[in-house]
Amino acid sequence: MARPKKYRIVEYSLKPTVFKPNRKSSDQVELTIDELEAIRLADLEGMYQEDAAEIMGVSRQTFGRIVKSAHEKIADALVNIKEIRTGKDERCRNVKLMKCESCGKIWKVPENYEGNECPECHAKNVHILKIDN
Numbered sequence: 001m002a003r004p005k006k007y008r009i010v011e012y013s014l015k016p017t018v019f020k021p022n023r024k025s026s027d028q029v030e031l032t033i034d035e036l037e038a039i040r041l042a043d044l045e046g047m048y049q050e051d052a053a054e055i056m057g058v059s060r061q062t063f064g065r066i067v068k069s070a071h072e073k074i075a076d077a078l079v080n081i082k083e084i085r086t087g088k089d090e091r092c093r094n095v096k097l098m099k100c101e102s103c104g105k106i107w108k109v110p111e112n113y114e115g116n117e118c119p120e121c122h123a124k125n126v127h128i129l130k131i132d133n
Contacts, residue, residue, distance in 0.1 A: 010037045010056070019077075019084040028083035035070035036086055042067050101125040 010033055018028075031039075034056065041052035042063075053063035077084045099106045100118035102125045109115070118126050 010034065017086045021077075021081045021083070023081055025081050025083055027080065028085055029073040029077045030085045030087055031070060031073055032087065034066055035073070038063060038066040039070045039074075096128050098126050098128060101127070 037056060038052065041047045041055060042049065045052075047055075049063050049067070050060045053060045056063060056066075058066070074084065076082060096109060096111055096113070097106055098109055098113075100121060100123055102123035103118060103121040105118055105120040107119060116124055116126055118124075
């Protein structure tokens with residue numbers, strides 16, 4: 001029996017989307033949310049796999065497998081003229097980043113978190129860090 005998959009932490013949230021080639025195509029590949037997040041961290045942000053894996057809450061080896069899978073799917077879609085679909089993944093948990101202006105601490109909280117106190121210094125001078133979507 002396989003070990004249950006670990007939840008991945010996703011800071012970048014994208015609604016399900018379809019990228020279509022100019023030519024008509026009935027074939028498609030689907031990028032999961034964790035694959036899209038791994039591509040963002042590794043390729044767009046230029047992060048090292050170890051650092052990106054820590055952000056997503058997975059091992060470096062798992063992060064490497066996620067990125068490899070995403071690269072293969074994207075290459076397949078580009079070379080073989082296929083649609084790229086993004087979808088939801090029940091293994092992912094969306095989070096937002098909070099920052100305390102008093103002590104500078106940055107921490108992750110669930111997307112629906114509504115608290116306004118720093119866990120470090122208990123100041124109320126906190127705000128959500130914006131991630132460009």
